[in-house]
């Protein structure tokens with residue numbers, strides 16, 4: 185039985201042929217390389233030819249060095265999965281607080297929900313930057329459908345955060361008083377939680393997709 189490795193996410197497929205699509209990251213057949221089991225020492229075990237990069241001719245600038253260092257640390261220390269706990273942890277709580285406000289009329293919960301939305305928006309540049317770096321470094325920036333959906337979910341998240349925060353600033357009593365607008369506001373908050381939950385689910389699939397259980 186031959187073994188094929190997805191060069192995007194590392195998924196191993198066993199069979200005579202590589203799969204049409206990677207079940208983990210949805211990369212197509214062409215992204216699979218055959219794994220050579222009995223490789224001689226020093227040879228690549230994936231069958232890939234090692235790319236030798238020419239040495240840079242110019243000294244990298246301070247900014248480039250700082251960026252390279254930050255980028256390495258982000259991937260090495262798993263800063264993206266750490267950062268995504270901000271939207272994925274706080275937004276469901278904010279939604280529950282908004283529902284408590286709407287159904288039980290407790291304005292303190294509304295205030296807490298508002299500042300939670302603001303805090304998550306402030307954290308978003310780091311969430312997106314760390315995600316972008318991991319995508320570029322670990323998954324070589326390959327634009328498969330799972331990454332397209334994750335990018336779309338991030339865009340929806342940022343747009344909804346801006347919309348809800350601006351709406352709440354313009355109309356501070358939007359969830360504390362009964363109106364049709366209140367239900368639209370709650371619905372958008374629900375979609376927001378769905379967007380970050382969906383992105384998180386796909387991130388989990390990418391990270392843990394190789395595991396059988």
Ligand SMILES: [Zn+2]
Pocket residue numbers: 190191192193194195206207208209210211
């Ligand atoms: Zn894959």
